[in-house]
Amino acid sequence: MPKVLISDKLSPAAVQIFKDRGIETDVKVGLAPDELKAIVGQYDGLAIRSNTKVTADILAAATNLKVVGRAGIGVDNVDVPAATARGIVVMNTPFGNSVTTAEHAIAMMFALARDIPQANASTHAGKWEKSKFMGVELTGKTLGIIGCGNIGAIVADRALGLKMKVVGYDPFLSAERARDLSIEKVDLDTLFARADFITLHTPLTEATRNVIDAKAIAKMKKGVRIINCARGGLVVEEDLKVALESGQVGGAALDVFKVEPAKENGLFGMDKVVCTPHLGASTSEAQENVALQVAEQMADYLLTGAVTNALNMPSVSAEDAPKLRPYMKLAGQLGSFAGQLTEHALKAVKIEFEGHVATLNTKPLTAVILEGLLKPMVEAVNMVNAPVLARERDIDISESRNERDGDYHTLVRVTVVTEARTRSVAGTLFGGDKPRVVSIKDIPIEAELGEHMLFVTNQDKPGFIGALGTLLGSHGINIATFHLGRSESGGDAILLTQVDQPISDKVLEEVRKLPQVVQAKALSF
Numbered sequence: 001m002p003k004v005l006i007s008d009k010l011s012p013a014a015v016q017i018f019k020d021r022g023i024e025t026d027v028k029v030g031l032a033p034d035e036l037k038a039i040v041g042q043y044d045g046l047a048i049r050s051n052t053k054v055t056a057d058i059l060a061a062a063t064n065l066k067v068v069g070r071a072g073i074g075v076d077n078v079d080v081p082a083a084t085a086r087g088i089v090v091m092n093t094p095f096g097n098s099v100t101t102a103e104h105a106i107a108m109m110f111a112l113a114r115d116i117p118q119a120n121a122s123t124h125a126g127k128w129e130k131s132k133f134m135g136v137e138l139t140g141k142t143l144g145i146i147g148c149g150n151i152g153a154i155v156a157d158r159a160l161g162l163k164m165k166v167v168g169y170d171p172f173l174s175a176e177r178a179r180d181l182s183i184e185k186v187d188l189d190t191l192f193a194r195a196d197f198i199t200l201h202t203p204l205t206e207a208t209r210n211v212i213d214a215k216a217i218a219k220m221k222k223g224v225r226i227i228n229c230a231r232g233g234l235v236v237e238e239d240l241k242v243a244l245e246s247g248q249v250g251g252a253a254l255d256v257f258k259v260e261p262a263k264e265n266g267l268f269g270m271d272k273v274v275c276t277p278h279l280g281a282s283t284s285e286a287q288e289n290v291a292l293q294v295a296e297q298m299a300d301y302l303l304t305g306a307v308t309n310a311l312n313m314p315s316v317s318a319e320d321a322p323k324l325r326p327y328m329k330l331a332g333q334l335g336s337f338a339g340q341l342t343e344h345a346l347k348a349v350k351i352e353f354e355g356h357v358a359t360l361n362t363k364p365l366t367a368v369i370l371e372g373l374l375k376p377m378v379e380a381v382n383m384v385n386a387p388v389l390a391r392e393r394d395i396d397i398s399e400s401r402n403e404r405d406g407d408y409h410t411l412v413r414v415t416v417v418t419e420a421r422t423r424s425v426a427g428t429l430f431g432g433d434k435p436r437v438v439s440i441k442d443i444p445i446e447a448e449l450g451e452h453m454l455f456v457t458n459q460d461k462p463g464f465i466g467a468l469g470t471l472l473g474s475h476g477i478n479i480a481t482f483h484l485g486r487s488e489s490g491g492d493a494i495l496l497t498q499v500d501q502p503i504s505d506k507v508l509e510e511v512r513k514l515p516q517v518v519q520a521k522a523l524s525f
């Protein structure tokens, strides 16, 4: 009988589901890392919220663990690559607490507008400071939403109901989706310039970390009020403190902090700061939703092998798996390649299967392509939810299959249409199982993808390759493989090189300054 450990406070509904399905369950909340490490080896499943840190060290001791189930959205407390490396499935519950978290953001906005926490404390202290607390109305004010996914969209809907104007910044929000949400899609600087209130609803990624810093705050309206119910690392707390002291920021409501649990923080005790201890998902309804969902998903996996909402595992039946495995890798690489090159809202994705691959069940391949494509934009994307997420974002997905061989015995082509351009990338399998990219932007090339890659589009003129090699060499970057392609002599050319060290932003900037370079991107696979 499988055994599950629940190591964070979950609704009792989860225990009941595990028991009903014949899974032995222990509940041990508040274990220190060493205590968890000492016992985790006994369990097949680990059910958590955000308190338990599932580090590589814990996973190394989890010798029987098959699945980690996160009752919630963010999995930043789980070392997913380490779990993947150990074959441990990590699942989350992407929608169960969205309404609750959106409501918390709205509650925080009201708290800021009317100084409710401060007025409450003052009234309890018997002060009756009626003239001290002069609020502002929300009606007619502009709310700027950064990150218009599940939660951001619900916040927009509620704010519109409050008669606010809503502007949204989300590089992956299409014009159609913005229209459906009745919000105005703007760039970040415009949002900063126009918003009276700003609320954050993005995952914490390298692109969103520190999105609210001194430079950003300087672009905002004086007296702007900022709400963060997403992740602490989105806001530079020291810069926010300075801006609150100067009055540039009129108030901040924070549910999340750079370091959690936040027992000490430079913002604590400030007059215009409202804080809650990561309560965004804390309603009985949301906790019931996520607990039920995570327990069902984990039980399904442990008892039947069925996979739902996994972040690190494709869901494929045992029979199809061996045939699809090399194609899964190829599809994931092509999707990821296209996703990393995408800088504008996606409108459509066209996937073409040609030759041998078209004779197989291509559904999982499409899902893996979409997963790779959306990964730079959406935190909790996996091959199960990627098609749904793409549809929700009004991305038109079309798939075509042609069993006749073309130039290759088997070929997958991914064409991405954004608001700015159409771009395609295609790949095949060499020797039946080795993925190779064979065309980018319709320019033939032949390349194997590795961990750190540099992709350059350039004008086909003498001197460029030497200059690039010298530049990389001067930064101690070793070239592992080097692939070139061009449309015609003197026309557009592309270069894809695998390097042994990651390409830093600084090096990338220097590459972009080389005279013949049109576009340069550091990619990782």
Ligand SMILES: NC(=O)c1ccc[n+]([C@@H]2O[C@H](COP(=O)([O-])OP(=O)(O)OC[C@H]3O[C@@H](n4cnc5c(N)ncnc54)[C@H](O)[C@@H]3O)[C@@H](O)[C@H]2O)c1
Residues within 6 Å of the ligand: 073, 074, 094, 097, 098, 101, 146, 147, 148, 149, 150, 151, 152, 169, 170, 171, 172, 173, 201, 202, 203, 204, 205, 207, 208, 229, 230, 231, 255, 256, 278, 279, 280, 281, 282, 376, 377, 378, 379, 380
């Ligand atoms: N406080 C809490 O208790 C609590 C509860 C649930 C979720 N969260 C946090 O809220 C976040 C959002 O959740 P969700 O369910 O709406 O996720 P989601 O994936 O549905 O939406 C995130 C949105 O952010 C957008 N985005 C990605 N990169 C961006 C960028 N650089 N700039 C602007 N937008 C960008 C994506 O396109 C997407 O639309 C989660 O990542 C999680 O960390 C917090």
Ligand SMILES: O=C(O)CC[C@@H](O)C(=O)O
Residues within 6 Å of the ligand: 049, 050, 071, 072, 073, 074, 075, 097, 278, 279, 280, 281, 282
């Ligand atoms: O479990 C919680 O209380 C917080 C959950 C939230 O941060 C999430 O990402 O879902």
